[in-house]
Amino acid sequence: MLSFLKISGRRLVLMLALAALWLLLSGYWNKATLVGFGAFSVAVTLWFADRAETIDREGVPTSVFPRIISYMAWLILEIGKANVMVVREVVRPQIRLAPKLIRVPATQPSDLTKTIFANSVTLTPGTVTVDVREDCLLIHALDESFADIDGISAMGAKVSRLEAGKGS
Amino acid sequence: MELLLDILSWPLLLAGGALVILGAVGVLRFPDFYTRTHAAGVTDTFGADLILLGLLLQVPDTMTGIKLVLIFLFMMMTSPVATHSIAHAAYAGREAPLTGKLLLRQNVPVDITADGEIKEAAE
Numbered sequence: 001m002l003s004f005l006k007i008s009g010r011r012l013v014l015m016l017a018l019a020a021l022w023l024l025l026s027g028y029w030n031k032a033t034l035v036g037f038g039a040f041s042v043a044v045t046l047w048f049a050d051r052a053e054t055i056d057r058e059g060v061p062t063s064v065f066p067r068i069i070s071y072m073a074w075l076i077l078e079i080g081k082a083n084v085m086v087v088r089e090v091v092r093p094q095i096r097l098a099p100k101l102i103r104v105p106a107t108q109p110s111d112l113t114k115t116i117f118a119n120s121v122t123l124t125p126g127t128v129t130v131d132v133r134e135d136c137l138l139i140h141a142l143d144e145s146f147a148d149i150d151g152i153s154a155m156g157a158k159v160s161r162l163e164a165g166k167g168s
Numbered sequence: 169m170e171l172l173l174d175i176l177s178w179p180l181l182l183a184g185g186a187l188v189i190l191g192a193v194g195v196l197r198f199p200d201f202y203t204r205t206h207a208a209g210v211t212d213t214f215g216a217d218l219i220l221l222g223l224l225l226q227v228p229d230t231m232t233g234i235k236l237v238l239i240f241l242f243m244m245m246t247s248p249v250a251t252h253s254i255a256h257a258a259y260a261g262r263e264a265p266l267t268g269k270l271l272l273r274q275n276v277p278v279d280i281t282a283d284g285e286i287k288e289a290a291e
Contacts, residue, residue, distance in 0.1 A: 086206055
């Protein structure tokens with residue numbers, strides 16, 4: 001019973017998300033024919049996703065909600081700070097950089113959270129994930145000041161907590 | 169009200185435009201491929217975000233606003249994937265990064281020991 005609920009719950013979430021997206025993008029909620037076509041397209045998409053077996057914990061990542069929202073707010077602030085630092089390097093009259101490759105441990109429990117971590121690092125200007133390995137990320141930092149292994153690891157720990165308490 | 173929105177949105181649009189230009193300047197000024205990806209990162213994070221935020225204050229109706237928010241969300245998901253695939257392609261293609269204050273060319277693929285020492289990886 002529980003496992004049945006789990007599977008159909010994920011489908012329900014995908015269906016509601018697709019329906020909401022259709023309504024928000026089209027804005028037709030009071031024209032029966034168009035809403036009918038919308039429902040049809042949602043149903044076809046669900047059927048395709050089901051056949052392709054992408055309705056799993058990675059395809060419909062319900063486990064990171066709602067914590068991902070506060071994480072994104074925090075990440076946007078970090079991106080803002082990093083932007084200012086990179087712009088400062090760009091406008092320096094004489095370019096003075098000390099780029100560095102660093103290895104940061106990535107102990108995230110799942111591929112999903114590891115991907116979120118690697119993408120967060122790339123999204124922050126000044127650090128780009130160059131290679132993803134079994135237990136660590138290879139990161140190119142623009143300057144010594146960006147090669148803050150402790151700071152990046154703290155971000156990794158934050159990402160790990162997105163899925164904490166939800167099992168594997 | 170309209171005046172207030174104008175006053176709020178114009179600085180955002182101008183700041184976003186300035187960041188896009190500064191990102192392009194960085195791409196031209198930085199010394200090697202990897203450092204240039206960082207400069208391009210400014211353009212597609214806050215350069216685009218501030219412009220979207222400025223436009224959000226000028227929307228004529230909610231539908232347009234929702235679309236701008238969706239653009240922001242999708243950019244936040246897709247742009248790091250594109251940046252990573254470019255950087256990883258360079259790494260896999262053994263493009264040598266310049267490292268340290270002296271900008272010495274580093275052979276790739278590199279392996280970095282736990283204490284941060286860089287050594288050439290065994291084939």
